[in-house]
Amino acid sequence: MPADVLLKPRKLPACDRCKSKRVLCHSQPPGIPCPRCVENEAECITSPVVRRKPVRKPKESSAGLEQDWSPSPDSAPSSSSQPTPSTSADVLPSVLAPSPYTSSSPTQTTMTSISGPLVVHLLECFTRVPQHRHPLLSLPALRQTLAQSNWRLDLLPPSTRALAFAVLATAALVSPHPSILGEGPVPTSLEELGAWPALTDWASFGRRRQGACRALTEEAFRAAREADITVNWSTESAVTCYLLDFLDSRYGPPNRFGRPFGISYASQSRALAAEWQGIRDQARWFGWLTEESLSSTYFGSQIIFSAEDHRLLYGAETVSPEEFASSLRNTSTFHDPNVAFSATLPYSIIVNDAARTLEETITGAHARRQPFNEVAALNFQAALSRLEHLATLIIQRIQFLQPTSTTTLFPEGDHEHAPPKRDVPVQYALRSISYLARTGYSVLTLAFHRELERRARELPAPTDEFAARSRERMDLLRRQVREVVIRAGHEVGKSMQQLPSLPHVTHFRGYRLHLWAQVLLDSAEGGSLSPETVSALESILQILKLTLYTYIDPAVPPAIAQIETALLPLHRIDLPPLPLDPFADYAYFDPLLTTTYNPTQDLNEWFTAAMVAFEGPPGGMEASSAM
Incomplete structure (x- = not known):
């Protein structure tokens, strides 16, 4: 041969x-x-590999990287080695570069120094993003340590230096400082951005800050490796791992097969909590754990905090959805904001339990390999209906307490010597609760809907009567869930009208707005969009454009183009969103969905009853009148 x-x-x-x-x-x-x-719905690009003779790289001096930076004109990528995706001209090659902690190539931006005033500015910007409220982070202590070192990061201990760079890199995503944005128009403050015209090219800010944010992020990962924060456990290391896990997600969807800093963050939090006397910062912990559960559900990755971790960090309280709903319906307490505040814990517990059930039985890696579990799907559908009802009751309370809500893109941060403003935190908290209520059930609904659609695409053509009946039941379930996900999309649009802040979208991974835009666009019947869908798309379009101020997500520019194409014939792009009725009964509840499926019930009997409930009796109106 x-x-x-x-x-x-x-x-x-x-x-x-x-x-x-x-x-x-x-x-x-x-x-x-x-x-x-x-x-993963990502652009597939293969760059040509050029074999070169290995060159010894001189060891970098970390002391020379610490005080301000400027883009290096000599380090611009060549067109042959950095392909540009064809989806949008706004997508930068560096956005699609490897993650900072896995990249071995030199950075395209050179950091020369970080001045003390710039460090102070970035710390102030950090108070405008939700991460500054993390229960493990003590921002005053970090500020004091930096002040004692004369704002020089090279004088900090290794673990503190890693934390400082992670904080600065997170804050740089919203900073309006000229050293971050470079050449071009620069707002005098974050408050000024809210008054800028709607036609502002927000993507230009995201492009201009790309180099500085990338350089700071790479330095944060480099400092973390030097400090071995995944091995040397401490409170400081745990919160640094959390910030690095967030920063890594900014370079694309997290790798569902490995989140080294996220897993270390969960492990260190678990070990720290085991040594506490009682529970610390319960009100903040359940919010952060819920955000983690929803983010993992969105991206299809494993929920890194177990049920035992949740009990350890915010208590072992059990919640009955029926009793919880009954307490929310009590109209005599509608004027009491404390009822709305106290509702966040039981609602978060129900959301976290539902997210874990969804992962274990339907969307998780193991469940996706198994045959479709109809019983689990029906039970989750019923749980989702109850969760939607709870969210509606919470939102109605918030609308009663806050009938008109104005969104501030970047609310005033927690200044060390700022006078107390009791009304601002209350309004901010109410918007945050409303945001949590809508996010909780809408994220789970979208994940459930997407998995059902994936299963349907992979089903082979039925070959016998049994397979045909199974396919009919699957199609019915998909139609019912599609109705729910469209309602959830309308709620997402309303949540965009009452955002606590823009970083609630840009700095939380829980909302992938381009997916919601696609769901709403696909809901058009006969090419026409309902008024509720148009209003939701308008709100989503506005926020999608604003998110480009922080960074350029490759999926956002195509989504913006699709929405504008759909709204342009309606001349509705610049119209204000529809007003909200605080007591509008905008949630439709199918009685069939409020009953948990009984495993002893015959699926074909359930299917026949469901068809009548969903589509009406056979024969249409005549059959109905004959009955």
């Missing part, structure tokens, strides 16, 4: 995304995306 027959064909090179995530790439011929990119 000739020798060339024994040679295996050379494997095609891996795509950029699989290489950055360090996972096996099932490479396809040119022009065909790999399966992993198709599954």
